[in-house]
Structures are given as structure tokens and as C-alpha cells.
Amino acid sequence: MLKIEANNLDQMGAAAKEAAYELALLSTDDKNAALLAMASALDDAHAEILAANAADLDGAQVQAKFIDRLRLTPERINDMANGLRQVAGLADPTAVIDRGWQNAAGLEILRRRVPLGVVGIIYEARPNVTVDAAALTLKSGNAVILRGGREALHSNAAIANVLRASMQASGVNPNAVQLITDPSHELADRFMHLTAYLDVLIPRGGAGLIQAVVKNASVPVIETGAGNCHIYVDSAAQLQMAQDIVVNAKVQRPSVCNSAEKLLIHEDVAADYLPVIADALRAHGVELRGDAAACAIVPDMIPATTTDWDTEYNDLIMAVKVVGSVDEAIAHINAHNTKHSEAIITDDYARAQRFLQRVDAACVYVNASTRFTDGVEFGFGAEIGISTQKLHARGPMGLEQLTTIKYEIMGNGQVRG
Template identity: 65%
Template structure:
């Protein structure tokens, strides 16, 4: 009987083998296959929906998972549209970042190449299966998917369609593979498959990401946790601050670039706190605040020490009054997740200081934190938002799924 480790090693070998050929595919061929995958998903939607129905029959599925897990004809159309959009994007593979001749006369070119084999670990969202497969395929990477156990039948059906399209086009179907054994033990072994997996990208809850960071020996790109702040400077246009804070909190509260905390300069706190708290409450937001906030608006809930670290992902916000911009920056650098931070100010010095000193992937003057997104940035795609400093930071598009190699042309040079 095969053990989990040997099965994973087989998946890994197959992925690595597939990756060699993938890295050499012409852009046109990759795009043709992505379009064929889109057509195949729509053509085979009955099979996919049947598999999805089987997942949804499981009585153990938590109620909050049902919506994200449910597929419909419209959602399959949306997946197909996503594949067609990826096909239309420029291919970063083969781009030369720069090329130069060195002192010895060698021509050195820094050329974009795939990372190789990418491991994706995610929760019960079948759309990630298609999305991640498309982005990895477009960038010449093989992908091994480990999705949430609640979505196993759906993921199997989706991967079968994608693999079928690959095979029909004469491409190694192991370019896209799904781990069938959704046990935690196998997931942990997957995180340590250093012989075959070049990078792991976890997508999902903070807990999932922390587990991967703790267990993985394969290099990880940390994504997703967002405890994002808006600092309202004493020189802020207050109506602009309200628009930015309400948008950041309310427009889509469950996502990582939502605004979770508001810091308000003491000079404007008495004037502004009643306004912003009313505006947030009008949108159904629960407002918590420090003692200084409570002194001005007595019925806010007193924030505890843990509030400052918490990513609510919900219609909750916490407000703190600060004595200075310096205090705001220190607070942010202490409690943030290095995701997205914003200042609202009309003071040039205050704005530039904030951008320089705040330690985060994206630092805004006078804009909503919700713009931290591959599509909003114009990348045309997004595989996640990196909150680490190594390799990629902020929204990750196709270019962030590449590495490079140096291609060096000589005519007999040796080192003296």
C-alpha cells in the first residue's frame, strides 16, 4: 500500500517533470489552452455542478462555508471569464529585465523564468482551484493544489476538466494536480516536500497561514493578514476622511484590505469623532474605542488590548486618539500586519513622512486601503497579497510568480 509520503513524492516528481516542458511553451500555445479550458468548464458544467452538489450534501459543512462552496452556472461562467482574462494578459516569461556586457566581454541577460512547481494551500473555495491553476499555467509553473476537504468533489471535477484540456492539447496533464488526501498529516508532509516544490502560497484564514509558516520547510510566501489603519491627521479634510474610512470598513468587510482601525489626531478628535462614529453606525458598524474616544462619545465600546492586534473581517472597527503623527506611526508599526495603511492629510510633510516611516506593503495618502488589489493596481490578476518582504510584497500578479536566470553568452572567456 502506498503511504501518503510516497503518493506526495509521486505528485511532486510528476509536477517537476511537467514543469520542465511548461517553462518552454510559447505564449500563444498557453493562451490557446487557457481559452480551451474556459470552454471546457462551461461545456462540462453539469458534471461540475453534480460534484459540487455532492460536496454540499455533507451535513458537517459549517453554515458559513456554504456560500463560498456553492457553484452555479453563473459562477462557472465567471471562472471561464477569469481564464479568458488570464489568456489576454501579457506573458512575463522570457522578458529580459536587463542585459549588459561585463568587463570580460560576456553578454549577461537577466531573463524571467517560471518558479518551477508551486504549491497552493487553500480553503473550501473551488474558484481558487481554477484561478490558481490559470495563473500558474500562464507563467509556466506546474501547480499542486491542496484545497479544503469540504470542496474535494468540486475540486476533483474542476481539475479533471483542466487536465483533460491539457491532455487534449498534448500537454503533460500533471502540470495541474490535486492532492486527494485532505488529511492534516498529508498537508504537513506537503509543506515539507522540498525536493519537488519550489514555493508554497497559502491562501485563506490567518490560522491556515500561521500553520503553514510554522510547519513548512518549503519557502512560503506569506499572504493575506490585514490589520489596516487609517490615520486622520490634524490637517485632514474631514469629509474625505469619512469617505475613506467608511469605504475601507464597509465596502467589503471580510477581505484583507478592509480598514480595521482608525487613529485620530487629538487636535481634531472632539470635532470629528461624533461625525465618523455616526457615519459608521449608519452603515451598521460596531464602533470600539480607547478611553479618549469614549470620553468624547461615551457609548462606544471600550477597546481592549487585543483589539489593536485583531483583524475583525467584520462590521467592527476600533478608534484610538493619538497625540501626534509620530505616535500614530509607532502604533501602526507595532500592531499592523505590514499590509495597507493610509493617512488622510493635506499637509505635504505629514503625508510623505507617513509613507516613509510606516512599514507596510502599501502606504496611501488620501485613498482607501481597499485599493490594495492586483486588479486595482492594473496587474490584471492576483494570486494573493504578500505581507512579507522577501520576493514579493503587496498584490502578486503574474510577474510575482516568476524567478529569473542569467543567460550568459561568451566567446571563450576565462578568469585571469
């Protein structure tokens, strides 16, 4: 096994390449056994992980609304361990052949799913990403190099140490999961240009981080999403359903990317529905910012500015706009959204289908909360991120999205004429 100096990116990259090669040769049973052992190791390491997290929380220099992302609890560590177990129970995407056929020349062509290789992940104050990334990359046969934010440095290091020790005890090369512990921007910039070793780079965090990686990296990037998510309450919506969904989507966990930031409501029901929904949101401490029509219905609403329509708040704030039709709602969403998650509340089938077909987003809902855009909720066990781009992967990224394809062609002497 290669010797690695701390934060030596070339050595880390070379070790990750070696580990990725070894992982690609492991059986599904071996990978599953390692994942289950990692889950048990997390169960046994609550005290040290919580102590490390307490150190991060004590020194945290993040906005109060982001503390929830950083905070670990025994329940959240249990969830991370259970995520490892769920991934172990999922089908191995590299264990099957996608498709096979014979061409006109008699060549036997197989299309097989194979790992991407070495995955780099840059993320902010989200310690759970360390576990999710380790679980999904190991099961899909990839090595991963993680660069978390300085706010979660102690938590990430404690988690990575537990996982790596467990991997080594299971006979799996621990360099398949490596953590950069130098949080400097200089090292992050070098990481984004580590083309000799990284096959793909995935940023996970706020809009600023994502755009910095997209604009500066020379390693291929899968863009994951900031979430300026909308809920459109149609004139054919049931009031109680609309209220329940809007409140859930906004307040259940407002700091995450799949929480709703904007409420659009049809003018035919706005006068009756908006005061009720506004009261329900305010009961949970939500600040409302409305266009002129919304403010006319709820006079003490703060007037929205043009900036509001493009802002991801990650907070108990919601902007409200009254619209005249489903087409106006769709046009507004497509002009201002981040291609993440959008929802319509309606009992009108034709409008629901129109919304589904014309809204440009990775996930589009009818009569359900945007909070369901999540790898666990989609049955992926965990997620590496939520892709808002259209090439390679879109939406919550699980095991299959961490693979690519290889064509294997068997002949018996054919040459092309």
C-alpha cells in the same frame, strides 16, 4: 504521461516536475490559447460547479463570516473565467530578456526570467484560488499542486476537473494543475516537506494557517498576509472623503484580508468627525470598540481591550483609537499591523509623504480604500496571494512574482586569470 494514484504526493510531485518542464517550453501563444479554452470551459460548467459548491455550503463547518468566501454564484464563476482571459492578455514574463551586457572579459551576459518550477499552494475555503493559481502558474510556466481546505473540497475538485480536461484538450499536460483531495492534516504536513519536488510553498488564508505553514514547512515559503489594516484620519482630512473611504474599506467585503480593521483619528477632529463616521458604520451593522478617548466621544462604544489592536476580525467589527499626531498613528500601526495595507486620509502633502515613507507595509495608500490591494485591481489579471514579507515578492503577486532569474553567459574561450 506519468500515472498518478490519488493523493500520492511523490507521484504528484514527479508528474508536476515533468509538466513544469513541458510548460517551460510552450510558446506564449500556446499558453494563451489554453487559458482562453479554460475560460470557455468554466463558462460551460456553471451547473456542475454550482452543484458542487452547494454541497460544500450544506456541509460547511466554518464561521458564518467566512461563508461569503466559500460561496460561488454565476457572477463569481464569470469573474473567474474573465480572470483567465485577462491573464491571457497580459505580457508573458518569461518571453523577454530582463537585461543584457558585456563584462570586462568580453562575456555576453543575459539575465532572463524563468519559471520557479513547481509551486505548492495551501489555502482555505476560497474556490476562486483554484482558478487564480491555475491561470497565473500556467502563464508563467509553472506547475502547481493545490491543497484546499476541506470546506471547499467539492467546489475545488469540480473546478480542477474542468480546468484539467480543458488543458488536455488543448494539448497541455494536465498535471500542470493538480489538486490534493485528502484534507487530512497528516497529508498537509507531508506536503509542507515535499522538498524533492516543490520549489516554493505559498499559504493563503487566515493568520493561523499562514503561521502554521511558515513555522512547519521545510519547503521555502512566501508568506502571504493576514490583514490587520488601519485607516488614519488626519486633522487635515475631508470629512465626507474620510467617511466614504472608512465605510467602503470596512463593509464592502469584511471577510477579506484587505478590509480595514482599525480606525485611527486625530484628536483635533475626533469630536466632530468620529460621531459622523461611527453613525455611518453602524448603519451597516458595524460593532465599534474604542479606546478611552473614543468612548468619551461616542459613549456607547464598546471599550477596546489590548487584544483588539492585534486582531484581524474578518467581520463587521472595527476598533477605534484617537491619536495626537501622524507620528503617533505611524508608531501604532507599525507596532500592531501585519504589513499588509494601510491608509491615511489627509489633504496635507507633507504628512501624506511622511506616512508613505515610514509606514511598514506592502501597500500604503493616501486618500483611498485599502480594498484596492488586489491583483485584479493592480492590473495583474489575478493574484496568487498578497505577500507581506520582503524577500522575493511583496504585495499582490502576479505573473512576474512567479518567476526567478537565470543568467545566460556566452563566451569565446575566456578563462579567468
